[in-house]
Amino acid sequence: MEKMVVGVCLTGGKNPRLLYQNTMSYTGWINGNCNMIIDNNLEGTQHQFGYEWDLYREILPLHKEQFCRWMAPITLSFFTDKTFMDAGCGMGRNSYWPLLEGAKSAYAFDYDERTVAVAKQNLKTFSNCTVALQSLYEIEFKNEFDIVFCIGVLHHLVKPRQAIENLVSAVKPGGTVIFWVYAYEGNERYLKWVNPIRQAVTSRLPLPVTRGIAKLLTAILKIWLWFPQKKPYMQLLQKMSFRHIEAIVFDQLLPTIANYWTKEEVLELLAELPLQNLQIQHTNGMSWTIVAEKV
Numbered sequence: 211m212e213k214m215v216v217g218v219c220l221t222g223g224k225n226p227r228l229l230y231q232n233t234m235s236y237t238g239w240i241n242g243n244c245n246m247i248i249d250n251n252l253e254g255t256q257h258q259f260g261y262e263w264d265l266y267r268e269i270l271p272l273h274k275e276q277f278c279r280w281m282a283p284i285t286l287s288f289f290t291d292k293t294f295m296d297a298g299c300g301m302g303r304n305s306y307w308p309l310l311e312g313a314k315s316a317y318a319f320d321y322d323e324r325t326v327a328v329a330k331q332n333l334k335t336f337s338n339c340t341v342a343l344q345s346l347y348e349i350e351f352k353n354e355f356d357i358v359f360c361i362g363v364l365h366h367l368v369k370p371r372q373a374i375e376n377l378v379s380a381v382k383p384g385g386t387v388i389f390w391v392y393a394y395e396g397n398e399r400y401l402k403w404v405n406p407i408r409q410a411v412t413s414r415l416p417l418p419v420t421r422g423i424a425k426l427l428t429a430i431l432k433i434w435l436w437f438p439q440k441k442p443y444m445q446l447l448q449k450m451s452f453r454h455i456e457a458i459v460f461d462q463l464l465p466t467i468a469n470y471w472t473k474e475e476v477l478e479l480l481a482e483l484p485l486q487n488l489q490i491q492h493t494n495g496m497s498w499t500i501v502a503e504k505v
């Protein structure tokens with residue numbers, strides 16, 4: 211059987227971790243001290259998310275606060291009169307706010323038909339917004355947009371570097387790229403206790419079953435959130451409805467690929483690209499927002 215290399219290990223030693231990987235079924239380490247991983251399953255995550263967005267399709271006022279946190283230090287007013295691309299747009303909740311703020315035009319795309327149908331519905335009031343079915347691996351735009359953003363997508367890809375290169379190509383020289391990805395730092399406990407359950411169990415179960423588990427975990431989390439919380443992200447969760455939290459929990463449990471990168475690994479993924487003035491921020495104490503200008 212033909213096998214393909216899908217992961218490259220950056221951190222050797224006793225506890226090697228992958229820079230990126232397909233967590234479905236790797237077949238073994240090769241090259242002695244863990245330099246590569248081989249896999250024969252390159253299925254992406256878009257269809258799992260299609261199921262999610264078909265169910266949790268409504269744009270909520272709190273999505274605005276969520277979006278603003280992910281984009282910081284960029285603010286909504288930065289979008290006024292600018293063109294932007296929303297790569298891996300999901301149900302369209304992140305394009306919605308900059309369009310309301312007076313963005314000149316938007317191109318939002320995703321790679322699952324159900325997701326694209328929901329995004330089209332959610333963004334239909336904006337005649338200056340195009341919603342398309344497209345893969346991050348097949349972007350043909352060159353030097354086109356003032357802003358390209360990609361929120362919560364890259365860490366779910368088999369080939370994040372290839373996607374990043376395509377996104378950087380799509381932005382104009384002098385334009386801005388904004389990426390938001392999961393961090394390793396701040397998620398250590400989650401990665402120790404919950405992530406192995408996602409890998410071994412919930413990402414492999416039928417999606418309606420995983421949804422049932424998400425409802426149960428949300429009920430437990432809701433009780434925990436009755437108590438005073440110190441972390442800003444937990445305080446944001448306290449403001450959310452049961453259904454909103456359930457969508458977030460489900461989103462965490464379902465993907466077969468979910469990478470939590472250290473700052474060093476993120477910078478490695480962005481190395482040697484025509485970018486300058488790169489800023490990286492530890493958002494909500496558990497994720498990275500990267501903002502950079504194209505040279």
Ligand SMILES: C[S@@+](CC[C@H](N)C(=O)[O-])C[C@H]1O[C@@H](n2cnc3c(N)ncnc32)[C@H](O)[C@@H]1O
Pocket residue numbers: 254255256257259260297298299300301302303304319320321322325344345346347360361362363366367461
């Ligand atoms: C966690 S969701 C985030 C969606 C959206 N950015 C948001 O924040 O609401 C990840 C999205 O990436 C999309 N995706 C996965 N692989 C993709 C690909 N190859 N091309 C385009 N989109 C992809 C999925 O379909 C899914 O909607």
